[in-house]
């Protein structure tokens with residue numbers, strides 16, 4: 263096998279090597295059918311087994327919360343930005359959002375196309391380098407829901423705890439930190455995530471929602487954009503992204519093998535600690551723009567003294583086999599995305615490279 267890159271891509275991102283190898287072994291002849299999983303009917307027994315397995319495995323990893331359903335949709339998390347207000351923002355209600363950066367902004371913009379929106383809290387004054395204090399979140403009485411972005415992939419800030427929204431459904435875009443740590447699903451009305459960061463390949467968007475919330479959708483919206491269509495058809499109303507769902511199931515198995523969410527969290531914390539310690543111990547050579555209490559353990563953002571030096575860092579890192587360390591084009595700087603599947607060894611190699619780079623350029 264060829265050498266694997268030190269992959270810090272933001273998304274699509276690293277997948278566990280074990281998962282890739284297992285998928286490879288089953289690629290051509292899946293479970294003795296003489297077909298790839300991609301070549302068979304989504305209405306057949308073999309695919310349906312995989313589909314149902316992925317759903318139940320996800321719920322099981324989340325502690326089998328009562329009254330929740332899993333959906334596998336398409337169109338990415340970006341389509342959810344619109345589907346959420348289309349399904350829930352009914353007459354007389356307002357859609358309430360916590361504004362924490364680039365992804366929250368996109369979600370808000372879509373909701374504005376559908377109806378009245380409200381900003382429950384914002385970290386704009388802080389240049390989105392922190393998560394607002396939970397006690398500063400103001401939810402209007404007629405809120406259809408409160409929407410949060412659990413991890414801002416671009417800015418590198420992450421909720422450490424979630425707000426208690428009482429009777430107002432809490433909706434979270436967890437695209438870049440789902441299953442990175444244990445959390446209480448019962449706090450949420452609906453959670454969504456594009457798979458390509460922490461769950462599998464791109465092409466499937468995973469929804470975990472309270473059944474009663476998605477049982478009925480307004481009839482004036484297109485069939486495919488109603489949660490009820492997918493909820494009532496076990497996400498098999500139309501052709502699902504079958505290969506992506508299969509891969510998600512394999513990634514979920516791998517998470518179980520890592521000691522489930524507790525095991526994954528511990529590994530994630532160790533990985534992030536390595537890199538943040540390198541930043542904090544560099545005497546200012548590296549700086550972390552995110553406020554310490556809001557730092558993401560999935561997307562570590564950092565800067566050097568000049569853009570020139572950052573360019574040099576990227577150039578030298580690429581020569582050493584590192585991939586994806588350039589910050590998002592909208593904010594610049596550097597970013598290491600260290601999702602579940604990024605091995606500790608890659609993070610150790612990065613920390614070592616950072617120290618070496620400081621020695622030669624500091």
Ligand SMILES: *Cc1c(COP(=O)(O)O)cnc(C)c1O
Pocket residue numbers: 273337338339340341365411413414415435436437438456457459
């Ligand atoms: C990547 C990402 C998205 C966009 O996901 P798509 O599947 O590309 O639509 C949305 N929100 C967050 C937090 C993300 O990290």
